[in-house]
Amino acid sequence: MRTRISLDLVVYAFLNGEYPESIPQNFPLLSLKQVYGAMPAVSRYLWKLLRI
Template sequence: MAVVPVLNKQYVEQYEGSYRIVGSRISLDSVVYQFLIGTPPEEIVENFPLLTIEQVYGAIAFYLGNREAIDSYLKEGEAEFEEVRQSFRKKNPLLYQKLVESQAKRQSEI
């Protein structure tokens, strides 16, 4: 029996308003941000061992083929995160300050 290749394989799906790698709960954002800072696909697989090299390359190809839309989607997500961060900062200033100090301490230890 001959093996028939899949001619139209999807690597990214939209789920509840976000993009995910098909067959996983890993967001496209996670792979794209790694790609944008120059992380090689093989290292992305090491960082996300549930993904295969094929899935990572497929996600990168999806991003490159839809760059304008995905960049817009990422900017929207960053804006939403910033709103939540500012809201948290206003509601819990002491806890927020402790988190900032803790993060600064960890950075200085590295």
């Protein structure tokens, strides 16, 4: 059974100074490839957050 990990959790991890390599250790359902694949979405999310 798979469970979803929200983008918010990945963004929060980056904001707390975690490196992409450490995120799958905290969220075993994510692979390193998925974390790097989420980077464009994380960038857009943070860009919008900073513009508000």
